[in-house]
Amino acid sequence: MNLSGTRCAQWADAALDGRPVGANDALAMLSDSQLDAMDLIHAAGRVRRARFDNTVTIHILDNVRNGACPEDCGYCGQSRDSTAPLKPYKLKPVDEIVADAHAARRSGAYRFCMAISGRGPSNADVNHMCDAIQRISAMGMRTCLSAGLLDRAKADRLKAAGLDRLNHNLNTSSRHYPNVCSTHTYDERRDTLTAARSAGLGVCSGLIVGMGETHQDVVDVAFELKRIGAESVPVNFLLPIGGNRLAAPHCQGEPLTPLFVLRVLCMMRLINPNSEIRIAAGREHHLRSLQPLALWPANSLFMDGYLLTQGQSAHDTFHMILDAGFKPHLDNPHELPDELRDRITRGVDGSRPTVLPSVDSALPEGRTLLKPTVTAQPNP
Numbered sequence: 249m250n251l252s253g254t255r256c257a258q259w260a261d262a263a264l265d266g267r268p269v270g271a272n273d274a275l276a277m278l279s280d281s282q283l284d285a286m287d288l289i290h291a292a293g294r295v296r297r298a299r300f301d302n303t304v305t306i307h308i309l310d311n312v313r314n315g316a317c318p319e320d321c322g323y324c325g326q327s328r329d330s331t332a333p334l335k336p337y338k339l340k341p342v343d344e345i346v347a348d349a350h351a352a353r354r355s356g357a358y359r360f361c362m363a364i365s366g367r368g369p370s371n372a373d374v375n376h377m378c379d380a381i382q383r384i385s386a387m388g389m390r391t392c393l394s395a396g397l398l399d400r401a402k403a404d405r406l407k408a409a410g411l412d413r414l415n416h417n418l419n420t421s422s423r424h425y426p427n428v429c430s431t432h433t434y435d436e437r438r439d440t441l442t443a444a445r446s447a448g449l450g451v452c453s454g455l456i457v458g459m460g461e462t463h464q465d466v467v468d469v470a471f472e473l474k475r476i477g478a479e480s481v482p483v484n485f486l487l488p489i490g491g492n493r494l495a496a497p498h499c500q501g502e503p504l505t506p507l508f509v510l511r512v513l514c515m516m517r518l519i520n521p522n523s524e525i526r527i528a529a530g531r532e533h534h535l536r537s538l539q540p541l542a543l544w545p546a547n548s549l550f551m552d553g554y555l556l557t558q559g560q561s562a563h564d565t566f567h568m569i570l571d572a573g574f575k576p577h578l579d580n581p582h583e584l585p586d587e588l589r590d591r592i593t594r595g596v597d598g599s600r601p602t603v604l605p606s607v608d609s610a611l612p613e614g615r616t617l618l619k620p621t622v623t624a625q626p627n628p
């Protein structure tokens with residue numbers, strides 16, 4: 249084995265044995281041109297398969313309140329400062345959220361993730377979401393909520409309603425955070441995660457790469473998430489949304505490339521071997537033709553789009569997973585339409601699935617789960 253392969257294999261061995269991989273090694277994974285990306289992908293894939301076999305958990309996002317946020321997060325089209333052409337809407341009625349969850353489940357979603365715009369939820373917002381969560385949990389569906397800053401009392405109420413996980417991304421390092429947002433602090437974000445953990449909620453917290461940070465910032469947030477013990481780590485790559493303050497994705501002064509995106513995902517896997525690593529926003533835009541390789545380090549993804557932008561369809565997502573030799577984690581396969589279940593099974597067995605329904609096709613006519621209103625600028 250050459251030096252590159254040997255170093256990557258040693259990192260995988262360490263991750264599998266529970267020995268720490270150091271920050272300098274993590275930096276090398278991002279920036280050392282002597283390291284072959286395929287060696288890194290192979291090493292990360294060994295760890296991923298040891299921890300999560302060949303399964304892929306599929307998450308579907310529901311933007312339950314859109315826009316009109318008083319915060320100034322530079323990456324977000326819902327921010328007070330963004331001029332992205334959004335169509336804001338108020339909190340969806342509980343019946344509508346529950347119908348969205350049913351549709352997500354029938355499309356093969358493993359977890360239903362709800363997001364509310366704003367600095368943090370009011371007591372009335374929490375009551376509303378508790379009603380929705382109780383009904384969705386009663387369906388046997390896993391839930392995750394992203395609701396901004398939360399204190400322990402609100403986290404307790406959500407936990408009592410049946411919420412599994414709270415999502416609140418650290419986004420970047422504490423050092424870089426003031427360049428991203430000035431209306432709340434990194435410590436407030438950490439406090440929200442502490443409240444979630446104290447309430448017994450699972451912690452979903454990740455990052456956004458491409459907001460003008462350095463490689464060191466990316467490594468620092470990877471280690472902070474390890475320290476926190478985030479069970480779930482969504483790894484986002486900044487989408488160039490016109491009207492947002494941060495609209496030109498770059499890291500360490502360089503534009504994001506597909507191979508760099510893969511290096512980030514591999515580093516996140518090797519530093520956080522036991523966490524669910526999710527390839528999140530920017531998957532299609534930044535990985536382009538290399539998307540399937542992300543399934544070696546990552547064991548989870550979003551299907552049918554993100555909060556504000558469209559993404560790969562359910563059909564193409566299942567197709568990609570099966571073609572690459574992985575298997576969707578179907579929590580309730582018996583509840584899927586026969587046709588969908590059979591096609592997925594056939595795909596695992598080697599044949600190609602044909603047409604799969606989108607989430608929106610499972611909703612009443614005229615309704616869509618997501619309301620994408622902004623479009624990422626095309627790659628140069």
Ligand code: SF4
Pocket residue numbers: 317318319320321324325326327328364365366367396
């Ligand atoms: S990320 Fe959340 S808090 Fe920040 S501007 Fe967007 S909706 Fe508001």
